[in-house]
């Protein structure tokens with residue numbers, strides 16, 4: 001059921017090369033399901049939320065995200081909210097599922113300068129706008145100085161862990177389709 005909605009309401013991370021390198025002309029729901037069996041539960045649920053807009057397992061995904069952030073054992077000051085690590089976990093999850101677009105390049109990661117296409121210098125080609133210190137401070141409920149000095153790096157570290165999950169998903173789907 002979850003996989004069916006993946007194929008209809010969103011776009012799984014499959015590009016033309018992946019499809020061309022498989023013998024299949026069409027990828028079925030079952031094909032994608034068998035690929036996703038290769039990744040862990042956290043990554044699987046992340047994929048469902050990210051690519052199919054299926055949020056029915058979102059509570060479990062949120063819990064796994066918090067559990068993961070907790071294992072990183074981030075220290076916190078007494079003045080900071082008790083649930084600051086949970087807030088950080090959910091902020092990094094939300095950002096990874098739907099990053100905001102870079103307003104400089106419009107999310108394409110490229111800009112045309114003197115009729116040449118160059119990598120956008122603001123987002124370095126990612127097309128995403130960075131989380132601002134002000135916004136993260138609001139989400140975490142702590143001051144901007146501590147956010148800038150301490151929590152922003154933690155946020156970025158959790159986001160890059162989701163990028164590793166993105167790579168794992170891409171590989172799992174690509175390899176899964178080629179093995180068929």
Ligand SMILES: [Zn+2]
Nearest residue numbers: 102105120123
């Ligand atoms: Zn940009």
